[in-house]
Amino acid sequence: GENVEQHPSTLSVQEGDSAVIKCTYSDSASNYFPWYKQELGKRPQLIIDIRSNVGEKKDQRIAVTLNKTAKHFSLHITETQPEDSAVYFCAASYPGNQFYFGTGTSLTVIP
């Protein structure tokens, strides 16, 4: 089955700096890679996703990159703000299969 690893487990950055979270996956059949943000006491919410036929996708201050050959994908947050503080989860999936989640990264943006 699929195995998703996520690093780092915790990350602190100064407001305005960039944050990068990295995930690797093991199953080459996985073709869909979403990222979820979970604020304290709330449910995980999708913030951005990418399919395997695309190498990079950007939405304002967040971007995701995918390297299919190396089986890794990353979340990039630029110009971080205090409201970006949350736990971020990556996941990998392919049609008809379950979603495999990473262990999460707790991001703290220091004002």
Next chain:
Amino acid sequence: GAGVSQSPSNKVTEKGKDVELRCDPISGHTALYWYRQSLGQGLEFLIYFQGNSAPDKSGLPSDRFSAERTGGSVSTLTIQRTQQEDSAVYLCASPRLGQATSGANVLTFGAGSRLTVL
């Protein structure tokens, strides 16, 4: 409905009692997932339904845990003889078709059921 509904939102029970947690997924979608999240931890996969069958229930922690789904809609997660280590938030998720520009099904979570076993 338009979203994933879970009940109860909070449940406090005594050790040894049975509990049932309910999930009403996005209308019309056949897949449904249960995850468990202990305090400060990640998303632990429990079971996955496709229609009324469960192709993958490898994540159920013990035989005290069971889940069923009837009519391809509502699912119930049952925990028998609850233990303190069962205390967690139980999240249900359902794919919402076409919400991602990628064309993939987007997994949407319910608000969760917080279980506390005293």
